[in-house]
Amino acid sequence: PTENKHDLTHVASLFDMRADLVHGHPYGSGHINDTYCAYYDQAGQRIRYIHQRLAENVFKEPVKLMENVGRVTDHAFNKLVEEGNPEAHRRTLTCIKSTEGKPYAVDKDGSVWRTYPFIERARTYDTITSTDQCVAAAKAFGEFQKLGADLGGEPLFETIPNFHNTKVRFQTLIEAIEKDEHNRAKDVAKEIEWFMARVDEGSKVVDMLEAGEIPVRVTHNDTKLNNVMLDDVTGEGICVIDLDTTMNGSAVYDFGDMVRTATSPAAEDEKDVSKVTMRMHMFDALVKGYLSSANAFLTDKERELLPFAGKLLTLECGTRFLADYLMGDVYFKIHRDGHNIDRTRTQIALVESIDQQMGEMEALVQKYSV
Ligand code: ADP
Ligand code: MG
Ligand code: MG
Incomplete structure (x- = not known):
């Protein structure tokens, strides 16, 4: 314009x-x-x-x-x-x-x-072209959390209620399945079964936050590469922008959403799910960058959750796509029939790819924690 x-x-x-x-x-x-x-x-x-x-x-x-x-x-x-x-x-x-x-x-x-x-003297990039950018962006989001770590005072206003409440997200999906207002559940029986087998995993971080096992922090909640300004000369991530979704939450939500949005080479709505994979060199870059700034303030429990975080945020996103399909595509704009099923399937594929590589991901977190 x-x-x-x-x-x-x-x-x-x-x-x-x-x-x-x-x-x-x-x-x-x-x-x-x-x-x-x-x-x-x-x-x-x-x-x-x-x-x-x-x-x-x-x-x-x-x-x-x-x-x-x-x-x-x-x-x-x-x-x-x-x-x-x-x-x-x-x-x-x-x-x-x-x-x-x-x-x-x-x-x-x-x-x-x-x-x-x-x-x-800095700019944002809509697509990631190098692992260096991944390191830089992840480091900047860690620094953002670090700056907010001692904010104090009243909790922040919950701008989007239950944004990363994966327990509520699963509940919303279950309600959409039960109502089945558009008689679509029959088309996605396999996907529904897949998510229902993972309900327990969906409440893991929420339960830990509620039990006080991990701290409530200031989190960004929209940790895409294009929300970090990278220095024109050094390529360093100098400033996190787009603070509309800044709220209280778990540090691992921000990290998990980076894994979800940055590690797969495929588009979120790719029809050929064989193209969806969690690329280990990208995960390596994210852990390296994030822990270079966040290691100092994260608790052991939060660090241990980092490999799981990518899976959790991908699960969350998948429940949203599938629930929206069942509710008649009311939230996510669709450009073709079944668009939200395609999106659901890429999230499933990414979770499966993460599951297959969990051991190696845990080893990388260990490596950068020392
Ligand atoms: P949206 O929520 O619509 O994505 P952003 O806050 O991310 O909006 O801003 C949109 C674009 O404007 C960013 O991608 C960035 O390029 C530019 N921008 C935003 N804030 C600044 C700033 N303080 N200095 C320079 N560019 C900025
Ligand atoms: Mg933005
Ligand atoms: Mg925004």
């Missing part, structure tokens, strides 16, 4: 910019929010900011979401400054305050906006 759907002059007036808007344009390849890059003149210097309008159909409580983001980014920035990090302003997102001193502003139509300084 090249046209501005929104009046950026109005948006600029809502924030304490201390600079004059020159021009702005739609930016990035995000699918959720409306993102703009805007150039400002600040005493003769050109500087860029990101203005983002939160998708109101997706986020029902945008103000509470932004209070989470404000708390987490303030804490991260202060900590980086205290540690003497010379690049604190590049190592975390920071919210430009509104004219009312808030980390967000509400425009004349009632939409919620936020403004971030533009992270310069």
Whole structure:
């Protein structure tokens, strides 16, 4: 898109910019929010900011979401400054305050906006082309968790309730099977049986969190490569972005979702499931990167869960695809008949691939834990 759907002059007036808007344009390849890059003149210097309008159909409580983001980014920035990090302003997102001193502003139509300084000399990548990128991204997500580890205060607002509650996810699937509103269960009897054999595994981490065996942490919950800015020169992961789903949860959810989204060469909806495999060199890169920053704060129990985490998050995603198929494709957009079954089958294939390689995965976690 090249046209501005929104009046950026109005948006600029809502924030304490201390600079004059020159021009702005739609930016990035995000699918959720409306993102703009805007150039400002600040005493003769050109500087860029990101203005983002939160998708109101997706986020029902945008103000509470932004209070989470404000708390987490303030804490991260202060900590980086205290540690003497010379690049604190590049190592975390920071919210430009509104004219009312808030980390967000509400425009004349009632939409919620936020403004971030533009992270310069770095970019995001939509596809992974090297294991180095995997190491860098995983390290950055570990650093993000590390910065949030001592946040303190009230729990964060649960922006998307039960987002990674795999117990509830399985329950939702079971209800969809029982209702079978579209008479589709008969087409997926094998898949249903496969998931029903794994219900117990689905509650493992949730039960451990509830029992206090592993800690509740600040987690990102959307740990895709394209949510990390990699430095243009060094390739290092310098800043984690896209904090909309930042909530409290288990550290292993973030790691598990990296394994789910980064280790298989096949698309999530690949019809030929023989192409779906957990590639060990990618897992190696993820463990290496993640533990280089997270090893210091993870508990032994969390570390032990890392090989299982990829399986758990893949199971979770599979239950969502299958339940959505049974409910008539109401959540995930479909582009062909049976699209959500194809997606379900890739998740099954990935779990099976992980199962076959579990011993080697455990050995790698051991190797990078010392
Ligand atoms: P979405 O939730 O829609 O994916 P993101 O927050 O990931 O939105 O932002 C979309 C794109 O905008 C990112 O992929 C990134 O390239 C760019 N972007 C977001 N924040 C910044 C920033 N502070 N500095 C530079 N680029 C950014
Ligand atoms: Mg994003
Ligand atoms: Mg997002």
